[in-house]
Amino acid sequence: MWRIARDSQTLDLNSSYAYVLYARDFAETCRIAIVDGRPAGFVLGYRRPTDESCLFIWQVAVDAEFRGLGLAGRMLDDLLHDDTFGPEVRILHTTITDDNIASQNTFRSLAKRWGDAPMEVTPLFETEHLSLSEPDAEHHDPERLYEIGPPVAEPVAVSHSPETGRRALPARQQPGGEQLHMNIFTELESEVRSYSRSWPVVFNRAVGSTMYEESGKEYLDFFSGAGALNYGHNNPELKKALIDYLSDDGVMHSLDMFTSARRDFLETFDEVILKPRELDYKLVFPGPGGANAVEAALKLARKVTGRESVINFTNAFHGMTLGALSVTGNSLKRGGAGVPLVHATPMPFDDYFDGDYPDFFYFERLLEDSGSGLNTPAAVIVETVQGEGGINAARAEWLRQLSALCKKHEVLLIIDDVQMGCGRTGDFFSFEEAGIVPDIVCLSKSISGYGIPMALTLIKPELDIWQPGEHNGTFRGISPAFVTGAEAIRRYWSDNTLRDSTIRKGARVEGWFNTIAARYPQHELFAKGRGLARGLQFPTGELADAVCQAAFERGLLMETSGPEGEVMKILPALTITDAELDRGLRIIDESVRAVLGEPDLEAAARADQSDEHDTAENKEHTHA
Numbered sequence: 001m002w003r004i005a006r007d008s009q010t011l012d013l014n015s016s017y018a019y020v021l022y023a024r025d026f027a028e029t030c031r032i033a034i035v036d037g038r039p040a041g042f043v044l045g046y047r048r049p050t051d052e053s054c055l056f057i058w059q060v061a062v063d064a065e066f067r068g069l070g071l072a073g074r075m076l077d078d079l080l081h082d083d084t085f086g087p088e089v090r091i092l093h094t095t096i097t098d099d100n101i102a103s104q105n106t107f108r109s110l111a112k113r114w115g116d117a118p119m120e121v122t123p124l125f126e127t128e129h130l131s132l133s134e135p136d137a138e139h140h141d142p143e144r145l146y147e148i149g150p151p152v153a154e155p156v157a158v159s160h161s162p163e164t165g166r167r168a169l170p171a172r173q174q175p176g177g178e179q180l181h182m183n184i185f186t187e188l189e190s191e192v193r194s195y196s197r198s199w200p201v202v203f204n205r206a207v208g209s210t211m212y213e214e215s216g217k218e219y220l221d222f223f224s225g226a227g228a229l230n231y232g233h234n235n236p237e238l239k240k241a242l243i244d245y246l247s248d249d250g251v252m253h254s255l256d257m258f259t260s261a262r263r264d265f266l267e268t269f270d271e272v273i274l275k276p277r278e279l280d281y282k283l284v285f286p287g288p289g290g291a292n293a294v295e296a297a298l299k300l301a302r303k304v305t306g307r308e309s310v311i312n313f314t315n316a317f318h319g320m321t322l323g324a325l326s327v328t329g330n331s332l333k334r335g336g337a338g339v340p341l342v343h344a345t346p347m348p349f350d351d352y353f354d355g356d357y358p359d360f361f362y363f364e365r366l367l368e369d370s371g372s373g374l375n376t377p378a379a380v381i382v383e384t385v386q387g388e389g390g391i392n393a394a395r396a397e398w399l400r401q402l403s404a405l406c407k408k409h410e411v412l413l414i415i416d417d418v419q420m421g422c423g424r425t426g427d428f429f430s431f432e433e434a435g436i437v438p439d440i441v442c443l444s445k446s447i448s449g450y451g452i453p454m455a456l457t458l459i460k461p462e463l464d465i466w467q468p469g470e471h472n473g474t475f476r477g478i479s480p481a482f483v484t485g486a487e488a489i490r491r492y493w494s495d496n497t498l499r500d501s502t503i504r505k506g507a508r509v510e511g512w513f514n515t516i517a518a519r520y521p522q523h524e525l526f527a528k529g530r531g532l533a534r535g536l537q538f539p540t541g542e543l544a545d546a547v548c549q550a551a552f553e554r555g556l557l558m559e560t561s562g563p564e565g566e567v568m569k570i571l572p573a574l575t576i577t578d579a580e581l582d583r584g585l586r587i588i589d590e591s592v593r594a595v596l597g598e599p600d601l602e603a604a605a606r607a608d609q610s611d612e613h614d615t616a617e618n619k620e621h622t623h624a
């Protein structure tokens with residue numbers, strides 16, 4: 001306890017023996033969390049002598065190394081659910097200063113779990129009570145009294161564990177009634193889990209660009225559901241539309257029956273998205289996820305052309321179903337298929353050879369040479385910016401050439417806009433900037449606007465040769481997704497405000513990333529991306545991963561991408577505020593420093609000069 005108090009840098013070390021005395025004399029109402037045999041945190045409380053049903057929490061401390069695991073919340077839960085001592089606790093008191101947001105969140109979450117208990121905050125000690133009169137004497141911020149309780153609903157069950165350091169998660173009831181103390185996630189879920197390994201905390205709330213874990217700790221979200229939350233978490237306007245729809249008993253599930261929610265979505269999409277862009281597409285609702293949109297696109301392209309092979313690109317990602325996997329590059333993911341992945345031929349994506357060969361040098365030659373062995377493909381499938389592949393942004397010129405090549409050889413062009421669509425790069429569709437019109441477009445992720453599963457395959461009308469029911473599925477257009485999707489389109493795409501702010505914010509991120517990269521010339525960091533899909537490339541996956549971990553410890557969520565996970569990737573909500581964006585960028589800056597060390601600015605300046613020198617030399621060669 002002494003060590004935790006010392007390392008906390010906020011607790012008064014001189015009072016540490018008081019913490020020990022508390023823990024001894026009020027042991028029933030105190031908790032010490034033990035993790036791996038070490039004290040990792042403590043909660044000290046006592047029953048108010050005047051009212052035994054009131055538990056006063058005097059101190060909550062968690063060792064810096066163990067923050068982010070929800071220990072504080074779990075120790076408090078454990079106390080509140082301990083019915084082995086004295087009368088039941090109905091009211092909890094604690095004092096918190098106004099700037100201690102983390103503690104406020106801890107107790108707010110606790111109140112919610114503790115049967116939605118009301119929480120009242122009243123002044124207790126004002127600054128004048130807590131300061132000396134000398135002008136420059138240190139003063140103490142006002143302390144507010146937080147009164148929580150009594151619970152109004154059934155509290156969320158927690159496993160009661162003497163070793164509070166173990167996860168106190170909702171316990172499973174065995175048929176015999178005995179509770180199992182287990183980490184339900186790690187023990188019951190398959191090893192295939194991935195994101196939860198990078199962020200081993202339990203989230204329970206999310207608003208805008210902030211996610212909260214159960215203990216109340218906040219995380220700034222630069223991951224946004226891998227692009228499924230472009231308008232932030234629980235966007236209030238979309239939430240209102242959804243709640244209204246639910247309270248009116250709107251149809252929840254209807255396969256592809258006509259519903260008013262479906263009609264509203266179709267009309268809105270047509271009026272706000274398609275018509276102003278002079279795009280003539282029919283809509284297929286293929287199933288709930290991005291891979292469904294891709295499968296529908298591939299099937300239709302093959303049916304229309306009567307050809308089987310499809311061209312994909314190096315480092316492409318199109319989803320995990322067999323068809324989508326066959327056009328995906330990543331060898332780990334392909335290896336999971338268990339059957340040969342056929343009928344797809346990979347070609348180099350833009351800049352694959354670092355500009356050493358002209359664009360489409362190889363692809364064009366193979367298409368035109370009848371002896372090349374390449375069957376004329378049904379389609380080309382491409383992402384304008386490869387999100388999972390490492391934030392590789394194709395140049396508009398490259399996309400235009402690809403489109404022209406497809407036209408020339410009567411090959412269908414499929415743009416997979418699952419991750420980069422819905423405004424991620426600025427425009428609603430990521431291909432608008434290049435001025436091309438694909439034959440088929442795949443959309444998903446943020447099309448519902450609220451994180452509700454939804455996917456769309458847009459097809460040129462002349463391709464619509466499907467027989468009724470030939471491509472079918474139970475979840476093809478989930479009504480709540482239509483409701484939030486239509487609202488999102490009306491709210492964010494009726495003018496250019498969101499588009500312009502995304503481009504502006506993206507440029508800001510690019511500036512920060514370039515500055516960070518310039519400070520570490522020896523590591524050859526590289527800023528990548530378009531709009532608010534941005535990446536910072538590191539020499540190895542380990543370094544990029546370490547930066548993401550350091551950022552997580554500082555309260556920021558972001559992931560890595562690229563074949564070796566070497567790109568630190570950010571997809572902030574497009575609705576993120578400038579202040580939040582800057583806060584996240586500062587955390588990234590700190591995290592890079594934590595991993596790579598403080599930059600050697602003199603070396604960076606020298607590298608900068610030699611870059612300028614190289615450029616001058618190159619220019620001379622060009623002129624020669």
Ligand SMILES: Cc1ncc(COP(=O)(O)O)c(C=O)c1O
Nearest residue numbers: 289290291317318319416418419
């Ligand atoms: C470009 C692209 N296509 C398809 C998919 C697959 O989408 P889903 O995971 O919803 O099946 C993804 C997912 O990340 C993607 O980024």
